Amino acid sequence: MSAVLDHSGRDPYESRVASTPEIVGRVDPVVYARAGDKGPLTREQLRQYESQGFLEIDNLFDAGEIETLLAELDRLRRARDGLDREIDPETLILEPHSRELRSIFAIHAQSALFARLASDERLAGIARYLLGDEVYIHQSRLNYKPGFFGKEFYWHSDFETWHIEDGMPRMRALSISIALTRNTSYNGPLMLIPGSHKRYVRCVGETPDDHYKQSLRKQEYGVPDPGSLQQLYADGGIATATGPAGKIVVFDCNTMHGSNSNISPLPRSNVFLVYNSVSNRLVTPFGKKAPRPEFVATRKTFAPIAPVSGRIA
Amino acid sequence: MSAVLDHSGRDPYESRVASTPEIVGRVDPVVYARAGDKGPLTREQLRQYESQGFLEIDNLFDAGEIETLLAELDRLRRARDGLDREIDPETLILEPHSRELRSIFAIHAQSALFARLASDERLAGIARYLLGDEVYIHQSRLNYKPGFFGKEFYWHSDFETWHIEDGMPRMRALSISIALTRNTSYNGPLMLIPGSHKRYVRCVGETPDDHYKQSLRKQEYGVPDPGSLQQLYADGGIATATGPAGKIVVFDCNTMHGSNSNISPLPRSNVFLVYNSVSNRLVTPFGKKAPRPEFVATRKTFAPIAPVSGRIA
Numbered sequence: 001m002s003a004v005l006d007h008s009g010r011d012p013y014e015s016r017v018a019s020t021p022e023i024v025g026r027v028d029p030v031v032y033a034r035a036g037d038k039g040p041l042t043r044e045q046l047r048q049y050e051s052q053g054f055l056e057i058d059n060l061f062d063a064g065e066i067e068t069l070l071a072e073l074d075r076l077r078r079a080r081d082g083l084d085r086e087i088d089p090e091t092l093i094l095e096p097h098s099r100e101l102r103s104i105f106a107i108h109a110q111s112a113l114f115a116r117l118a119s120d121e122r123l124a125g126i127a128r129y130l131l132g133d134e135v136y137i138h139q140s141r142l143n144y145k146p147g148f149f150g151k152e153f154y155w156h157s158d159f160e161t162w163h164i165e166d167g168m169p170r171m172r173a174l175s176i177s178i179a180l181t182r183n184t185s186y187n188g189p190l191m192l193i194p195g196s197h198k199r200y201v202r203c204v205g206e207t208p209d210d211h212y213k214q215s216l217r218k219q220e221y222g223v224p225d226p227g228s229l230q231q232l233y234a235d236g237g238i239a240t241a242t243g244p245a246g247k248i249v250v251f252d253c254n255t256m257h258g259s260n261s262n263i264s265p266l267p268r269s270n271v272f273l274v275y276n277s278v279s280n281r282l283v284t285p286f287g288k289k290a291p292r293p294e295f296v297a298t299r300k301t302f303a304p305i306a307p308v309s310g311r312i313a
Numbered sequence: 314m315s316a317v318l319d320h321s322g323r324d325p326y327e328s329r330v331a332s333t334p335e336i337v338g339r340v341d342p343v344v345y346a347r348a349g350d351k352g353p354l355t356r357e358q359l360r361q362y363e364s365q366g367f368l369e370i371d372n373l374f375d376a377g378e379i380e381t382l383l384a385e386l387d388r389l390r391r392a393r394d395g396l397d398r399e400i401d402p403e404t405l406i407l408e409p410h411s412r413e414l415r416s417i418f419a420i421h422a423q424s425a426l427f428a429r430l431a432s433d434e435r436l437a438g439i440a441r442y443l444l445g446d447e448v449y450i451h452q453s454r455l456n457y458k459p460g461f462f463g464k465e466f467y468w469h470s471d472f473e474t475w476h477i478e479d480g481m482p483r484m485r486a487l488s489i490s491i492a493l494t495r496n497t498s499y500n501g502p503l504m505l506i507p508g509s510h511k512r513y514v515r516c517v518g519e520t521p522d523d524h525y526k527q528s529l530r531k532q533e534y535g536v537p538d539p540g541s542l543q544q545l546y547a548d549g550g551i552a553t554a555t556g557p558a559g560k561i562v563v564f565d566c567n568t569m570h571g572s573n574s575n576i577s578p579l580p581r582s583n584v585f586l587v588y589n590s591v592s593n594r595l596v597t598p599f600g601k602k603a604p605r606p607e608f609v610a611t612r613k614t615f616a617p618i619a620p621v622s623g624r625i626a
Contacts, residue, residue, distance in 0.1 A: 148539050152574045185498035186551050188573060226461050226578070233578045238499050260501060261465045261574040265539070265546045 032132030039129035053197030121307035127275035134304035150262035188262035345445030352442035366510030434620035440588035447617035463575035501575035
């Protein structure tokens, strides 16, 4: 674990310790691909990911593939209602203040189809290239964001939570979101703050025990303060990831993001897959609490993904 | 009151009575201007308001006027914090789950500047023309929709509430919203369902006593059911009123509208002015409960507005 501390022995990504917030610089690379590496992204895409902290790509999947994934998403929602027993109830997260299904976690471990998606070379290939390493799935989930009642996801850097609560040492992970429904300006699309990934907001306050049980519904600790967000926003603005079903957004583990509520009738359903570098596997949580359960943060197996090619059917 | 009932003696806009929802046709005109009436709108604007149920207009006010109004909005927020006593505490509505200021009601009665705005011929002139009558202010408010913590306004037809809870007989009223900050796709802009004003959704359930105390923060009764909203949305889609500060939206009292939350740092502050035809003044509430207080629904004075011309300064 000493390799992740700086020369003074201090964790460069310390958080939830001080009583006032602080913004510090990122000490890790954003793109780990080495010059000359062959990869699935253009030079312009690389440049954009490096400077903005995210990348939007259309048309990676065809309409039939997205239909197949959407049908599986619907099937899993019904499975939750007792049609069968394949889903671990602990992995089901409900909306705050309602009984609507918000998310299912660990879908790569519970659905053969989403396991196949996670290994798809179109996605895993991008992750391997950007992270310059073999990768495994640190976390996966379906976000249903149902129409009418979908609540917001407040601003957060995933990395802050993964570092403090899960023990992810460094910023060498990324998320890929695959839209399974149309994302419009009005159904609570993903919002990202361009450039925010190059700075790290140390949050104030402590982490309560078993925080994840509440935080997966509504985050209240480890959230950035308004002043820091105002500063990131003043520098980078807000980008909104709208587009057709099938569009993907690749974003760095430290890019500040969130989404507003969705009162529109149109659900905003997405698959989230988090790829971590196998060199960046989890250690003891830096917040010094018990780690979160396996379905939220993979600790037991770091076997690298073997990318699979071909259509999803 | 008999004039507002149909031939069978039934209230055509009955609501919150049945246990299943119903969508019925509007029995009132949308535009009351008579052929040959001179007015401030073009033929195209009239046509759009009639068919869509709303109209967006830029550049009615200059930048200096908007600055003046915004400064007054900020001053009133500070006044709330005890700097003076000009604001009736009952008219202050807080965000659900926080102490942030959501709205101030009856601002035309509490601020000379907003009284002046309500009488401005650029606004009152449009209301008089569309409603074909003298008008008065039925309700007014500032919506702060603060950054970070602004919660959604769920879908509603204003008229349903005004009819059932306030005793507004007919659909002969309209709202004008004046944006005092930039409205973007990401700070919870006003959303409207085009064409929804021509149908009336009878809501299910009853109205609790003193419902307004809760409903101004978060509406839970008199809300349209998901099935009816789905139907209106399938036919009309959703229009989002984004634009610069100073832009106004004029919308019919029965246009289905709402807005999502605002986690962005940018507040979405608006003035809402509701103009009612003097021929449509309030009677006993159709929901047969005690009427809501004066600051939410004007009952004591129906004196017509005398439009005032000139710049606001």
